[in-house]
Amino acid sequence: MANMAPKKTAMPEQEPNVRNKNFKxxxxxxxxxxxxxxxxxxxxxxxxxxxxxxxxxxxxxEFIAKVAExxxxxxxxxxxxxxxxxxxxxxxxPQENQCEGKCVRGIKAEPVGVGRLERFVADWHMxxxxxxxxxxxxxxxxxxxxxxxxxxxxxxxxxxKMGYQVTVYEAFHAxxxxxxxxxxxxxxxxxxxxxxxxKLEQLGVEIKTDMVIGKVDSVDELFEQGFEAVFIxxxxxxxxxxxxxxxxxxxxxxxxxxxxxxxxxxxxxxGYDTPLAKSNKVAVIGGGNVAMDAARCAKRMGAETVYxxxxxxxxxxxxxxEEVHHAQEEGIIFKLLNNPxxxxxxxxxxxxxxxxxxxxxxxxxxxxxxxxxxxEGSNFTLDVDTVIMSIGTSPNPLIxxxxxxxxxxxxxxxIAKENGATTKEGVYAGGDAVxxxxxxxxxMGAGKTAxxxxxxxxxxxx
Amino acid sequence: xxxxxxxxxxxDTVTLMEIEAPHIARKAKAGQFIIFRVDEQGERVPLTxxxxxxxxxxxxxxxxxxxxxxxxxxxxxxxxxxxDFVGPLGVPTHIxxxxxxxxxxxxxxxxxxxxxxxxxxxxxxxxxxxxxxFRSKDIVILEDEMRAVTDNLYMMTDDGTYGEKGLVTDKLxxxxxxxxxxxLVVAIGPVIMMKFVAATTKPHNIKTLVSLNPIMIDGTGxxxxxxxxxxxxxxxxxxxxxxxxxxxxxxxxxxxxxSFYKEQEATARDHECRLLKGGNQNG
Ligand SMILES: Cc1cc2nc3c(=O)[nH]c(=O)nc-3n(C[C@H](O)[C@H](O)[C@H](O)COP(=O)(O)OP(=O)(O)OC[C@H]3O[C@@H](n4cnc5c(N)ncnc54)[C@H](O)[C@@H]3O)c2cc1C
Ligand SMILES: Cc1cc2nc3c(=O)[nH]c(=O)nc-3n(C[C@H](O)[C@H](O)[C@H](O)COP(=O)(O)OP(=O)(O)OC[C@H]3O[C@@H](n4cnc5c(N)ncnc54)[C@H](O)[C@@H]3O)c2cc1C
Ligand code: SF4
Ligand code: SF4
Ligand code: FES
Numbered sequence: 001m002a003n004m005a006p007k008k009t010a011m012p013e014q015e016p017n018v019r020n021k022n023f024k025x026x027x028x029x030x031x032x033x034x035x036x037x038x039x040x041x042x043x044x045x046x047x048x049x050x051x052x053x054x055x056x057x058x059x060x061x062e063f064i065a066k067v068a069e070x071x072x073x074x075x076x077x078x079x080x081x082x083x084x085x086x087x088x089x090x091x092x093x094p095q096e097n098q099c100e101g102k103c104v105r106g107i108k109a110e111p112v113g114v115g116r117l118e119r120f121v122a123d124w125h126m127x128x129x130x131x132x133x134x135x136x137x138x139x140x141x142x143x144x145x146x147x148x149x150x151x152x153x154x155x156x157x158x159x160x161k162m163g164y165q166v167t168v169y170e171a172f173h174a175x176x177x178x179x180x181x182x183x184x185x186x187x188x189x190x191x192x193x194x195x196x197x198x199k200l201e202q203l204g205v206e207i208k209t210d211m212v213i214g215k216v217d218s219v220d221e222l223f224e225q226g227f228e229a230v231f232i233x234x235x236x237x238x239x240x241x242x243x244x245x246x247x248x249x250x251x252x253x254x255x256x257x258x259x260x261x262x263x264x265x266x267x268x269x270x271g272y273d274t275p276l277a278k279s280n281k282v283a284v285i286g287g288g289n290v291a292m293d294a295a296r297c298a299k300r301m302g303a304e305t306v307y308x309x310x311x312x313x314x315x316x317x318x319x320x321x322e323e324v325h326h327a328q329e330e331g332i333i334f335k336l337l338n339n340p341x342x343x344x345x346x347x348x349x350x351x352x353x354x355x356x357x358x359x360x361x362x363x364x365x366x367x368x369x370x371x372x373x374x375x376e377g378s379n380f381t382l383d384v385d386t387v388i389m390s391i392g393t394s395p396n397p398l399i400x401x402x403x404x405x406x407x408x409x410x411x412x413x414x415i416a417k418e419n420g421a422t423t424k425e426g427v428y429a430g431g432d433a434v435x436x437x438x439x440x441x442x443x444m445g446a447g448k449t450a451x452x453x454x455x456x457x458x459x460x461x462x
Numbered sequence: 463x464x465x466x467x468x469x470x471x472x473x474d475t476v477t478l479m480e481i482e483a484p485h486i487a488r489k490a491k492a493g494q495f496i497i498f499r500v501d502e503q504g505e506r507v508p509l510t511x512x513x514x515x516x517x518x519x520x521x522x523x524x525x526x527x528x529x530x531x532x533x534x535x536x537x538x539x540x541x542x543x544x545x546d547f548v549g550p551l552g553v554p555t556h557i558x559x560x561x562x563x564x565x566x567x568x569x570x571x572x573x574x575x576x577x578x579x580x581x582x583x584x585x586x587x588x589x590x591x592x593x594x595x596f597r598s599k600d601i602v603i604l605e606d607e608m609r610a611v612t613d614n615l616y617m618m619t620d621d622g623t624y625g626e627k628g629l630v631t632d633k634l635x636x637x638x639x640x641x642x643x644x645x646l647v648v649a650i651g652p653v654i655m656m657k658f659v660a661a662t663t664k665p666h667n668i669k670t671l672v673s674l675n676p677i678m679i680d681g682t683g684x685x686x687x688x689x690x691x692x693x694x695x696x697x698x699x700x701x702x703x704x705x706x707x708x709x710x711x712x713x714x715x716x717x718x719x720x721s722f723y724k725e726q727e728a729t730a731r732d733h734e735c736r737l738l739k740g741g742n743q744n745g
Contacts, residue, residue: 171682173499173506173546210548212682216485237684241696248691248715250722257685265505265679273505273530277722349718389686396683398701 003040006109010034011116016329020299023185023268026326027091030120032070039068042112045104050114053102055445056082060099060114067117076125079118084157085150085444087126087192090119092183092289093441094320126195133202139163141458144227146213146399149177150440151233151431153200154447155454160203162455167227168200169211172264177235178432179440181264182256184293186300187323190263214402219427228461229426229454232414233447236395236432242285246343247389251277251351255286255294255390262297279386281305283354285340286390287312288437292323294388295332306332307382311339311359311372335382337361339374343387354382395433403427411436420450421457428454463543464498467520472603475527476571477536478512484519486511486549492582493555493673493705496521497681499546500534507531508678508700510575511550521549524574524603551681552704555579555671561645563589565637566612567630567659569651570596575673576650577604577611583648584611591642592616593633595651599624631658644668649708653717660708670708674699676719691715 012028013019019026030038042064050060059078066075079086095101095115103111143159145152148170156166174180176193201207213219219230239254241247258276261267265274282298284291287310298306308327310317313336317324328334337359344353358378361370395412405424407415413436420428430446432438465482472478486496495510513522525532538544557564564583568576573594584590592612596602598621609615616633617625626633634647647670649659656672663670676688676699683701690699691712697703 171548172680173548210546211485212548212551215549215551215682216489237682239684239686241686241689243696247696248689248719250719254686257679257687260679260685266503272503275505398682 002043003037005041008041008110008113008116009038011113016326016331019186020296020330023300025189026186029123030116032072032124035067035072035117035120036070038113038117039064041105042068043104049102049104050099050112053097054099055439055441056448058083058086058099058118063121064112064114064117067121072121072124073129075121076129079121083118083444084154084448085196085440086118087122088150088179088188088196089441089444090115090117090122091188092320092439094439096321098441126192133199135202135204136161136163138165138204141165142167142227143229143231143454143458144169144222145231145233146219147171147177147233147235147431147433148175148197148207148209149233149235149431149443150179151235151433151443151447152177152231153196154444155231155233155428155430155451156205156447157200157203158448158451159454160200160205162451164455164458166205168205168207169213170207170209171212173209174264175207175209177233181260182290182293184259184263184297186296187293212398214398219399219403219406219424223426228458229428231420231447231450231454232399232422232427232429232433233431233443234396234399234433236393236413236437238394238396238412239389240392240394241389242340242391244340244342246345246351249343249345249351250349251279251386252343253386253388255284255290255388256393258294258388259290259297262301268297268301276301277386279303281384282386282388283307283309283335283340283382283384284388284390285309286392287317287319288390288392289319289323290393291388291390292319292327292332294390296323296327296330298386298388299330299332303386305384307335307384308332309335309338309340309354309356309382311337312369313337313361316369337372339372340387341379344381351385351387354384354387355379356382393437395436399433418449419453420446421453426457463545464547465543466538466540467518469538469540472524473601476524476574476601476603477527478522478524478574479535480515480518480520480522481544481547482519483521483547483549484516486521486547487514487516487519490514490521490550491554492578494550494552495681495704496523496547496549497551497678498523498535498544498548500531500538500544502545504534504545505531506546506679506681508551508675508681510578510673512574512578513581521547524571526571548681551700553702555582555648555705557583557586557588558646558669561588563591563642563644564646564648565634565642565644566590566592567634567647567649567651567655568592568594568608569630569649569655570601571603572651572655572673573604573608576648577608579648579650580608581611589613591637591644593618593630593637594625595619595630595655596624597621629658630655631662634659634662638662638666638668646671647708648672653713653720656708656711657713660711660713664709671705672708672711673704674706674711674716675704676716677722690719
């Protein structure tokens with residue numbers, strides 16, 4: 001008989017007023033007992049709707065059954081069949097739109113905590129399991145990967161397991177992509193990412209950091225150096241600004257800059273040289289995961305008041321439900337249906353306020369969401385000293401402008417078929433570089449698919 | 463890790479290093495830059511590629527010791543290594559193939575950045591005049607190197623202790639008014655100097671290239687920290703530059719943005735323009 005508790009087994013968390021002053025992980029993870037209890041809420045539906053909601057089709061009821069039995073290693077092996085980064089996905093997937101969004105338990109009450117269970121299993125495995133990774137015998141073929149984000153790393157891992165000699169080129173000084181420069185420590189401990197990267201290295205993947213492809217070697221030159229195929233997982237890192245007055249004032253950041261200074265360059269840790277302005281009143285513009293992360297980082301860096309300024313309503317907020325909830329608990333103030341029109345500066349050119357206008361929702365637009373319209377004469381000033389622009393990113397043009405025959409659409413996204421093949425022979429692409437800013441799991445899925453396609457492509461040529 | 467092959471102190475505050483980075487040396491062109499990080503705790507700091515040697519596989523950097531990271535770098539010696547060295551970044555300087563005569567202007571450590579440009583122009587068969595400005599005799603750098611790649615080299619010092627006394631713009635005005643015709647002026651140095659060079663050439667309609675040095679992090683177009691206003695539009699200096707049309711650049715905004723992380727007013731002339739005090743740091 002299944003456990004019919006209407007709510008998910010509670011997740012232990014740091015107290016909001018404690019955690020908003022530190023960078024340690026917010027959610028502390030299930031104990032074995034809690035995991036088993038939550039696992040018994042699964043009905044093991046024959047048609048597995050949850051699985052259809054997961055972009056990589058994790059064998060959800062199967063792994064949950066193993067958790068209920070207490071066979072945590074078995075559960076891990078079940079997940080690992082289709083997901084190579086469960087410790088990451090369990091933490092950052094927008095489960096409410098994916099696996100859990102399809103769970104039948106969710107119709108009347110809360111869905112099964114699939115993400116929490118996945119995280120538990122992955123963490124348990126990291127702590128107890130043995131990951132004796134054996135370097136597979138080489139098949140003598142070389143593949144290059146551009147970008148060490150979830151797409152590139154997944155593609156690299158899968159190819160290495162098939163025996164390919166894989167080299168990953170990463171522009172930054174560390175591997176992980178958004179997982180290390182964007183998503184903060186309190187949501188995804190960097191040690192987890194580092195472990196995944198170390199595992200790849202044990203598989204024989206060579207990771208070359210400090211290599212900006214297109215500047216140092218181009219994709220065409222990688223082929224000349226003997227690589228038989230190239231996978232591009234360069235992400236969507238180009239930040240947008242609003243083009244409103246005052247964006248060059250001191251105290252205006254892109255979320256990318258703000259988060260990079262804090263996460264990658266560790267401005268929050270003593271001993272690191274990275275400077276960051278001391279802010280008291282911060283406005284973060286936007287409503288996605290990036291905005292939530294920037295706002296919660298600002299709070300942790302000591303800001304007294306932090307606003308999320310978003311032009312639509314709570315319903316349209318694109319961030320993960322859990323992040324919005326956590327942000328609210330931590331005291332972030334949501335200024336919904338508001339849009340900035342101008343950033344104000346003092347006589348020293350520093351941000352001293354932001355003029356906003358109230359919005360109302362009109363007819364649905366192309367995205368299907370109701371279009372926000374400014375209310376005439378509703379302008380008001382928000383008292384802030386820092387503004388963080390978090391209104392979206394697009395793919396960096398560096399690769400497409402330096403590679404012959406590689407085509408992109410009007411948004412700058414690389415054109416790729418379902419199997420990852422781009423318009424250039426031997427070049428495959430996936431993740432945010434193709435879709436525009438999306439999710440970790442979709443990037444991983446694309447990396448997996450491309451690895452398959454690359455294998456078929458290289459074999460077909462031999 | 464990237465090995466320091468040679469280290470030479472050009473004066474009390476300016477050091478030259480050759481760094482082993484064959485993959486960058488192979489690709490580098492005049493006008494491009496690298497980003498270095500000394501160690502795990504270090505900042506990412508941009509420096510122009512002052513020279514490169516494809517055979518030795520080295521890249522030369524010349525830096526002024528102004529703050530924490532350049533100080534730290536200067537504590538290292540030949541044989542030591544630094545953790546990160548990324549490049550070549552930015553767009554190489556574009557020289558109009560029609561140009562016949564160019565005036566290159568360097569200010570202070572900016573001469574180290576102007577020198578490879580002068581060399582590239584000279585090697586392309588273009589007549590190069592160079593005006594090299596320094597505060598005073600004891601900080602003159604690279605004179606022999608500059609002389610070797612220029613047709614006329616005018617040394618200027620603020621205090622008259624070496625070469626002629628005066629500002630680089632005084633000399634430029636004098637040369638233009640004396641009827642010298644330049645197809646292009648390239649100015650590299652403190653922002654304030656570049657601003658006044660651009661103002662000097664504007665009435666004569668001489669195309670003027672300046673090399674901008676906003677604060678940077680990634681150098682690949684991903685943070686927007688290096689944004690500058692050129693011709694009224696927002697540009698990212700690391701990918702759209704660092705060279706821009708001097709008549710289009712908003713220099714005041716640049717000076718202002720560069721002062722953001724400044725703790726106290728710098729005493730060096732190179733910083734006298736950055737009047738803002740009290741930029742607070744907390745990390
Ligand atoms: C702050 C933030 C929070 C997010 N939160 C979530 C979340 O909670 N859940 C979720 O599912 N998704 C989230 N996302 C989105 C998710 O992180 C991305 O969709 C995902 O990382 C995309 O993976 P990727 O491999 O395509 O690209 P990226 O992770 O962007 O990695 C691309 C890598 O390529 C490198 N690169 C780029 N150009 C070059 C070049 N020319 N040469 C060499 N290397 C290059 C980059 O430096 C980078 O390391 C978030 C994103 C951000 C920014
Ligand atoms: C494309 C480019 C090429 C450059 N080439 C050279 C070069 O060849 N030789 C050279 O000596 N310098 C060069 N610079 C400037 C050099 O990057 C800065 O002097 C350096 O960042 C100072 O670091 P620091 O930690 O020692 O000093 P900090 O303590 O960080 O700063 C000292 C002073 O430098 C300013 N500053 C800090 N960071 C930067 C930055 N990233 N860019 C500009 N100013 C900054 C601060 O506002 C302050 O006034 C270049 C800058 C750019 C953007
Ligand atoms: S990978 Fe993501 S979507 Fe799939 S089951 Fe796990 S948490 Fe759900
Ligand atoms: S839909 Fe929900 S209850 Fe059904 S198998 Fe999936 S997780 Fe279990
Ligand atoms: S340095 Fe980050 S965009 Fe130019």
